[in-house]
Amino acid sequence: MTDDPFARWKLTPVINASGTMTGIGASRVPDDERAAVDRILAAFVDMDELQSRAGAIIARVTGAEAGCVASCSAAAMTQTIAACLTGANLAKIEALPTVTGERRVLLPMGHMVNYGAPVDQAIRLAGAEVVPVGTAAACETWHLANALAEGAAAAMYVVSHHTVRENELPMDVFIELCREHGVPVIVDMASEYDLTGPIALGASAAIYSGHKFLSGVTSGIVAGTSDLIRATYLQHRGIGRTMKAGKESVVGAMAALEMWEGRDHAAARRAEDGRVALWMRELADIPGLSVAPHADWTGNPITRVRVTITPQSAGFLAWALAERLAARTPRILVRDDLIERQEFYLDPCNLTDEEAAVVAAAIREEAERFRVSRDGCRASWSDIKRAREAAILAWSGAGDAS
Numbered sequence: 534m535t536d537d538p539f540a541r542w543k544l545t546p547v548i549n550a551s552g553t554m555t556g557i558g559a560s561r562v563p564d565d566e567r568a569a570v571d572r573i574l575a576a577f578v579d580m581d582e583l584q585s586r587a588g589a590i591i592a593r594v595t596g597a598e599a600g601c602v603a604s605c606s607a608a609a610m611t612q613t614i615a616a617c618l619t620g621a622n623l624a625k626i627e628a629l630p631t632v633t634g635e636r637r638v639l640l641p642m643g644h645m646v647n648y649g650a651p652v653d654q655a656i657r658l659a660g661a662e663v664v665p666v667g668t669a670a671a672c673e674t675w676h677l678a679n680a681l682a683e684g685a686a687a688a689m690y691v692v693s694h695h696t697v698r699e700n701e702l703p704m705d706v707f708i709e710l711c712r713e714h715g716v717p718v719i720v721d722m723a724s725e726y727d728l729t730g731p732i733a734l735g736a737s738a739a740i741y742s743g744h745k746f747l748s749g750v751t752s753g754i755v756a757g758t759s760d761l762i763r764a765t766y767l768q769h770r771g772i773g774r775t776m777k778a779g780k781e782s783v784v785g786a787m788a789a790l791e792m793w794e795g796r797d798h799a800a801a802r803r804a805e806d807g808r809v810a811l812w813m814r815e816l817a818d819i820p821g822l823s824v825a826p827h828a829d830w831t832g833n834p835i836t837r838v839r840v841t842i843t844p845q846s847a848g849f850l851a852w853a854l855a856e857r858l859a860a861r862t863p864r865i866l867v868r869d870d871l872i873e874r875q876e877f878y879l880d881p882c883n884l885t886d887e888e889a890a891v892v893a894a895a896i897r898e899e900a901e902r903f904r905v906s907r908d909g910c911r912a913s914w915s916d917i918k919r920a921r922e923a924a925i926l927a928w929s930g931a932g933d934a935s
Contacts, residue, residue: 545863550866553745554868569787570781587600596733602755603773604752604776608778610740611659614655615773618632623770629772634686636662637661640656640689643696644689661687676702690707691720693721709735720740738761740753740754747789748789809837809879812824812879816838821849822842822900825838837880842875847900851876
């Protein structure tokens with residue numbers, strides 16, 4: 534029997550030009566981290582002790598007082614909110630999602646986004662009441678001050694390319710106003726490089742994904758004040774039990790943080806920039822397709838390539854090209870968040886140089902196929918939206934793995 538999961542279970546390989554996306558496994562895990570996880574999987578460990586050791590590493594790397602590991606960032610959001618509702622009161626922890634006392638959690642309306650599931654749902658799971666602050670395209674100081682004056686158990690701030698950046702209340706102002714009212718702030722930094730900023734600004738907790746830029750196995754890393762972290766960890770005696778982190782997640786997060794400390798970030802950036810240069814060079818002369826370097830939306834030190842399609846010249850729509858790439862073997866997946874604007878992005882961070890070259894060649898080949906077939910403009914954006922919903926609902930748990 535082969536130990537290759539792709540051959541053994543008939544899985545389709547993927548070339549990931551989209552970035553650190555949960556839906557395709559987030560990131561490549563380095564050998565050293567996999568070795569640490571493999572060693573703990575073959576052994577037993579006191580989980581309280583393991584989490585305590587993880588907390589020390591998290592505190593060192595982030596500058597926080599303490600830390601703990603959840604099963605993922607979404608679970609970490611729910612558990613930190615729960616901690617704000619219960620503190621370390623074990624009876625209240627067991628009673629959730631029934632809440633006694635204050636249960637309002639403030640969230641800028643422009644941060645009420647979907648990262649694969651709604652942010653506000655992760656908050657509501659704890660039994661909290663989500664209070665949107667401001668409007669989608671304007672969160673001002675007076676909006677937050679008024680909401681704080683009415684009382685709150687906590688406030689959440691989301692840093693993500695999904696959020697509405699127009700008239701967004703800066704993080705430092707948000708945290709400062711909340712602290713003036715004694716309201717703890719939880720900052721969701723799931724896919725961000727900055728491991729120290731929110732804590733330095735006074736956030737009560739910051740949440741990071743262990744399996745995105747940190748390149749670990751699936752986990753959610755929580756850094757924060759000692760009291761809040763303790764209450765967050767204690768949620769495993771209540772609703773956190775349904776989303777507990779296993780020994781492999783905790784050790785994976787610890788190894789990922791230690792590797793991040795010793796990583797040659799400049800060398801990694803040079804390698805990524807080399808892939809960007811390849812794409813800029815190889816795709817520049819395709820009719821109807823333009824390429825440009827694009828800095829990360831939230832300021833992470835990564836450059837992507839924005840690919841913009843002019844359908845009249847290219848003979849195809851952006852989503853038609855993305856679908857053709859995804860239908861190849863191996864599948865080639867691009868970052869398509871803004872594809873309705875006739876643009877998508879190529880992300881270099883989870884590719885080898887060889888894979889980057891395959892991506893460039895495939896885009897050129899598919900563009901030529903459209904030029905010959907002249908069928909690249911048939912499906913409208915409305916058609917695509919309907920087809921995406923149908924694809925979600927078509928999933929079956931009875932696929933052929935024989």
